[in-house]
Amino acid sequence: MTKKAKIKARPERSRSVNKTDAAERVRKIWPILKKAYPNAGTALRHANPLELLIATILSAQCTDARVNMVTKDVFKKYKSAEHWAKADVKHIESDIRSTGFYHNKAVSIKGASKAIAERYGGKVPDTMEELVALPGVGRKTANVVLGNAFGKPAIACDTHVIRLSRRLALSENSDAVKLEFDLAEIVPKKSWTLFSHVLILHGRNVCNARKPKCENCRISKHCPAANNPALW
Ligand code: SF4
Numbered sequence: 001m002t003k004k005a006k007i008k009a010r011p012e013r014s015r016s017v018n019k020t021d022a023a024e025r026v027r028k029i030w031p032i033l034k035k036a037y038p039n040a041g042t043a044l045r046h047a048n049p050l051e052l053l054i055a056t057i058l059s060a061q062c063t064d065a066r067v068n069m070v071t072k073d074v075f076k077k078y079k080s081a082e083h084w085a086k087a088d089v090k091h092i093e094s095d096i097r098s099t100g101f102y103h104n105k106a107v108s109i110k111g112a113s114k115a116i117a118e119r120y121g122g123k124v125p126d127t128m129e130e131l132v133a134l135p136g137v138g139r140k141t142a143n144v145v146l147g148n149a150f151g152k153p154a155i156a157c158d159t160h161v162i163r164l165s166r167r168l169a170l171s172e173n174s175d176a177v178k179l180e181f182d183l184a185e186i187v188p189k190k191s192w193t194l195f196s197h198v199l200i201l202h203g204r205n206v207c208n209a210r211k212p213k214c215e216n217c218r219i220s221k222h223c224p225a226a227n228n229p230a231l232w
Helices: 004-010 019-036 049-060 066-076 081-086 089-099 102-120 126-133 139-148 157-169 176-186 189-204
Strands: none
Touching: 019 176, 019 189, 049 102, 049 126, 049 139, 066 089, 066 157, 081 102, 089 102, 139 176, 139 189, 157 176, 157 189, 176 189
16 A cells, blocks of 8 residues: 555544634634734736636646646636637647646636626626536635635635644534635634635645644644644
8 A cells, every 4th residue: 555545544533623612722823823924825826806716726736836837828828708718628728738637627617717708798706606606616716716806705725724624623524615614603704815825824834734843833832733643
């Protein structure tokens, strides 16, 4: 069995989380984390909501740096939802190939763009209900767009947010949608968007998946999983 397979095979931990305690933990860690990452925000380059929507679709299983390299060229080529909608899927695939999963991503981009062009006159809608009704757009992508393109409070739960929320006992849920609703109850609404960005940065820089650097973690004294591999 490979090392990766061993990690995957680790049984899912189940801990019940007390909401009052979780809210109190957020109250303590939030000022510390916010201060630690003063420039937190999306690293996906975009000039408008459509570009952010497409960059977010491309970012699945891909680094932001790679997505930015690809979008630097493709956003010059496809300038509107109509352009994307009319493009041949094969051509889109070839333009976005290096981001991985290019067939599914090309189908999602073309489908979402077609719906935006036909239903909304080419403008990306700004509500959760309308965004998730677009082909290939789930809650995480919708939250990224709402929070970063439209300035609406939105919690985007990626793998880092899920991992840190469980380690910090903010929620027992590893399902992204359930977690989003749990976090919405304990994180102040005005901080929702920034909270996800900050958790993502802390996950990348300190609270890594395989070996968290608890000894260098500014919030370790508030973390139930600090130096406890059984809770990683
Ligand atoms: S103390 Fe360790 S497990 Fe807890 S948040 Fe910090 S790095 Fe992650």
